[in-house]
Amino acid sequence: MQVTIDIESEEPLFGQxxxxxxxxxxxxxxxPEQALPSIRQLASDLSLNNKTVAKAYKLLERDGVIQTKGYRGTFVHPNALKNCTIDLPALVQAKLEDAVRAARxxxxxxxxxxIAFSQVMQTQNMGETK
Structure with a gap:
């Protein structure tokens, strides 16, 4: 796999x-189950900050595309192909549009x-930190 990062692109580096x-x-x-480079190695290979690669890996793990197996490394998730088709940002936007439409x-x-959205987000964030 060849990864090419365009620093001139409007898309964030982690998004690319x-x-x-x-x-x-x-x-x-x-x-599936194929090993991926470590965060440090990929960041070095692409001349990126470790935090940029870590953010990308975190989002990919959240989406079920990759999985981290502790000290053994990061691997392609067994269901990665199926999970790639889920567009979480679009799903969230659609649900928010429905909620706004109902509130209006x-x-x-x-x-x-x-105000209600801010309060819900604040309450949810406080619940996560407990």
Whole structure:
């Protein structure tokens, strides 16, 4: 698999990496259980900050495209091909659009919706830190 990062692109570097790894899985260039380079190695190979690669790996792991097996390393998830087709940002946006549409239909103003959204996010974040 060849990864090419375009520092001139408007797409964030971590997003480019996520997209290219997903495309490699879909094209059969990365197979289930195949080992991936360590964060440090890939960052060095691509002249990127370790945190950029770590963020990409974290998102790919969240999406079920890769899995970390402790000290053994990072590998392509057994269900990576199926999981590549899930567009989580689009799913989240669609659910938020539905919620905003329902709130407006109930008579809520945009300001009330924003305040409620902020409160929900704050409550959820506080619940995660406990």
């Amino acid at each position: 990496l996520v997209g290219q790894i997903k495309k490699a899985v879909q094209a059969g260039q990365l197979l 239909a109930a008579g809520a103003t945009d300001s009330e919706i924003r």
